[in-house]
Amino acid sequence: xxxxxxxxxxxxxxxxxxxxxxxxxxxxxxxxYDLVLARxxxxxxxxxxxxxxxVLHMLRGTSLHPEAPRGVSDIDAYINRSGRLQxxxxxxxxxxxxxxxxxLFCEDLEMQAFLAMAIQERFGLGQRPMCISGRVPGHKRxxxxxxxxxxxxxxxVLILSPKAGGVGLTITAANHVIHLxxxxxxxVEDQATDRAYRIGQVRPVTVHIPIAVHPDxxxxxxxxxxxxxxxxxxxxxLSRGLLVPPESxxxxxxxxxxVLDGRAAPAxxxxxxxxxxxxxxxxxxAETAQDDAAPGxxxxxxxxxxxxxxxxxxxxxxRRPVLSVKTPIxxxxxxxxxxxxVVYEQYGQRDWxxxxxxxxxxxxxxxxxxxxxxxxxxxxxxxLVNFVHRFMEMASKxxxxxxxxxxxxxxxxxxxxxxxxxxxxxxxxxxxxAGPVALHLSQRSRRSMGDFHDRFVRALLxxxxxxxxxxxxxxxxxxxxKWSCVVNVFQEHVK
Numbered sequence: 001x002x003x004x005x006x007x008x009x010x011x012x013x014x015x016x017x018x019x020x021x022x023x024x025x026x027x028x029x030x031x032x033y034d035l036v037l038a039r040x041x042x043x044x045x046x047x048x049x050x051x052x053x054x055v056l057h058m059l060r061g062t063s064l065h066p067e068a069p070r071g072v073s074d075i076d077a078y079i080n081r082s083g084r085l086q087x088x089x090x091x092x093x094x095x096x097x098x099x100x101x102x103x104l105f106c107e108d109l110e111m112q113a114f115l116a117m118a119i120q121e122r123f124g125l126g127q128r129p130m131c132i133s134g135r136v137p138g139h140k141r142x143x144x145x146x147x148x149x150x151x152x153x154x155x156x157v158l159i160l161s162p163k164a165g166g167v168g169l170t171i172t173a174a175n176h177v178i179h180l181x182x183x184x185x186x187x188v189e190d191q192a193t194d195r196a197y198r199i200g201q202v203r204p205v206t207v208h209i210p211i212a213v214h215p216d217x218x219x220x221x222x223x224x225x226x227x228x229x230x231x232x233x234x235x236x237x238l239s240r241g242l243l244v245p246p247e248s249x250x251x252x253x254x255x256x257x258x259v260l261d262g263r264a265a266p267a268x269x270x271x272x273x274x275x276x277x278x279x280x281x282x283x284x285x286a287e288t289a290q291d292d293a294a295p296g297x298x299x300x301x302x303x304x305x306x307x308x309x310x311x312x313x314x315x316x317x318x319r320r321p322v323l324s325v326k327t328p329i330x331x332x333x334x335x336x337x338x339x340x341x342v343v344y345e346q347y348g349q350r351d352w353x354x355x356x357x358x359x360x361x362x363x364x365x366x367x368x369x370x371x372x373x374x375x376x377x378x379x380x381x382x383x384l385v386n387f388v389h390r391f392m393e394m395a396s397k398x399x400x401x402x403x404x405x406x407x408x409x410x411x412x413x414x415x416x417x418x419x420x421x422x423x424x425x426x427x428x429x430x431x432x433x434a435g436p437v438a439l440h441l442s443q444r445s446r447r448s449m450g451d452f453h454d455r456f457v458r459a460l461l462x463x464x465x466x467x468x469x470x471x472x473x474x475x476x477x478x479x480x481x482k483w484s485c486v487v488n489v490f491q492e493h494v495k
Contacts, residue, residue: 016197018207020229023083024215032066033214033223035490039470041260042341042488054454055256059224063212064181069114075121078114084225087210088180089122092157095176096123099154100203102176105192107161107183109133115180119157132169133161135447141169149173162192171195175203180210182228184251186236227258344485350478354489355469356394363397363462368404371455371474375405375422375443383479385429391459392434400438410446419443466492 025033040055065082072078079085088104095102106112112131120128130144141164148158148171158171162183174196183189197205211225220226231251342354367388374384384403392398408419417425423441430439455474459467470488471477477485 013197013199014201015204016193016207017204018209020209020211021087022211022213022226023087025083025212025223026081026086028081029062029066029083029212030214030216031492033062033219035468035492036062037219037260039468039488039490040256043470044256044260052253052256055260057454059259060181063224064108064111069110072114075118079118083212084180084210088178088208089118091176091178091208091210092119092123095157096155100176101148101153101156101158101174102178103165103171103174103192103196104129104157104159104178104180105162105165105189106159106180107133107163108181109135111181112159112161115159123155125153125156129157129159131159132165134164136164141165145169145171160192160195162188165192165195167191169195170198170200172198172201175201175205176208177205178208178210182209182232184228184232186232189232190236222259222261224259227255230258231255341486341488344477344481344483344487346484347481348484350481352390352394354487355391358467358489358491359391359395359459359461361394361396362459363399364391364395364459365399365462366460367391367398367401368458368460369401369456369475370404371471372406373411374403374475375426375441376411377417378425380476381422381426381429383475384426385433387475387479388437389433392437398437400440401434402440402442404442404444407443407445410444468492 024030036058040058043051043055064084065078067078067081069078079089092102092104104115106115112133116129116131119125130148132141132144136144144158148156151173156173158174162179162181177193177196179189179192193205193207209229211223211229213220213223213226231254235251340354342351344350369384369388371384373380375381388398388401408417408422423443426441427439430437455471457469457471461467468490470490472486473483477483478487
C-alpha cells in the first residue's frame with residue numbers, strides 16, 4: 001500500500017515553508033519559569049493524582065506568558081514580558097508591511113481576547129480582529145470566514161483555536177500562519193495550517209512558530225518549547241513514514257522528563273541564534289566536521305599544510321558537550337531556595353507552620369485565591385472565610401482578597417443555588433468575619449475557562465516578596481480533615 005500526502009500529489013499548490021524562531025525569554029518570564037520548574041518537580045514527586053496535568057499546564061502557560069492577560073493597561077509592557085508575544089508582533093509587522101494577511105492560532109480564550117485588542121490598537125485597525133473558538137457555532141464560523149475572505153483590507157488577522165478552527169474551513173485570503181501556542185498532536189497543527197494551504201491558494205504560504213528559550217545555558221536546551229517541538233517533529237516524521245502512526249502514552253512522560261530532568265536534546269535539535277529562523281535541513285557534513293574540530297586542529301580546508309602523522313587510536317564518537325553547571329532543577333531551586341512541602345494526612349492534625357512562617361506579622365497587600373469549589377455550598381464558603389480569617393490573625397495587615405471560583409452552573413451540589421445567591425451568602429459571611437478586608441470575587445463558567453489545573457493561594461507582601469502555596473485539594477483539603485492534602489510553598493524574594 002502507498003500512503004499519499006496532499007502536498008505530494010496535488011498540482012497547482014504554491015510553495016509552503018516553515019520558519020521556527022527561538023527567542024530568549026525576557027527576565028520576568030525566565031524568573032517565572034524558574035519558579036514553575038521548582039513547583040513542577042515538587043508536584044511530580046508528590047504522587048498526587050493529576051499532578052502530571054498540573055505540571056504540563058504550568059509549564060505550557062508560563063512558556064507563553066508569565067501572567068494571565070487580565071486587566072492589562074499597558075499593552076506594550078505586557079507584550080514585552082513574553083518572548084513569544086514579542087516575536088509574534090514582529091511577524092505581524094512584517095505581514096502588514098507586505099500587505100498580506102495572517103491566521104493566528106491560540107487556544108487560550110483570554111489570550112485570544114487580548115490579542116484581538118492589542119492587534120487593533122498596535123496596527124490601527126478600524127475593527128477588532130475576529131476570533132473563532134469552540135464557543136462560536138458552526139454557521140457563525142463560516143460567516144466570519146466569508147467576511148475575512150472578502151475583506152478589501154490589505155492587512156488583516158483572524159485568530160483561531162487550533163481545534164475549532166482547524167477543520168472544515170478554507171481561508172486562502174491569508175498566506176501566513178502563526179502558531180502562537182501549540183497542541184500536543186502535530187496532526188492538529190498541520191490541519192490548522194492547511195486552512196490556508198488549500199486548493200485556491202495562489203501565494204506561497206509561510207508557517208511561523210515562535211519558540212521561547214530560557215537564557216540560562218543549563219536550562220535553555222531543555223526549555224519546554226524546545227522539547228515540545230522535538231517531540232512533535234518526531235511524531236510528525238512517524239506519521240509520514242507509517243500508514244498508521246503509533247501513539248504512545250509515554251509521550252507526555254518523556255516530554256516532562258526532558259524538561260524537568262534536563263535531558264540533552266537529540267543531535268540536530270540544537271537551537272539557532274536568537275530571533276533567527278531555524279533551518280529544517282541537516283547541516284553540511286563538511287561544516288559539521290569543521291565545527292567539531294578542537295581548537296588548534298586543522299579542518300578540511302586548513303592551509304597550514306599536512307598534519308603530522310598521528311598515533312593510531314580508535315576514533316572517538318562525536319558527543320554533545322556536557323555543561324559543567326547546575327542541572328535545570330538545581331538552577332531553579334537556587335533562584336527559589338524557600339521551597340517547602342507538607343502532607344496533611346486524612347483525619348490528621350493541620351499544622352499551619354507552612355503558612356505562618358511567611359506571613360506572621362507581615363503586611364499582605366493582596367491575597368489571591370484560585371479554587372474552583374471554594375464557593376460551591378454553605379460549608380465551602382464557611383471554610384473559605386475561616387481560611388482568610390486565619391491569615392488576618394497571622395498578618396499585621398491584610399488589604400485585599402481576590403477569589404476566583406466556578407459559578408453555580410458549573411458545579412453540581414445538593415443545594416440548588418444561583419450564582420447571585422452564592423455571592424450574597426459569601427458577602428454576609430465576609431462582613432461578619434472579615435469586614436475590614438476588601439473582597440473581589442470572580443465566578444466563572446467551566447465552559448469559558450475549562451477545568452482548573454492549579455489551585456493556589458498567592459500572597460503579595462508590601463516589601464515586594466511573593467509567596468505561593470500550591471494546594472493539592474484546594475481550601476477544602478487544608479480546612480477539612482476529612483481529606484488528605486499536599487501543600488507546596490514557594491517564595492520569590494524582591495531583587
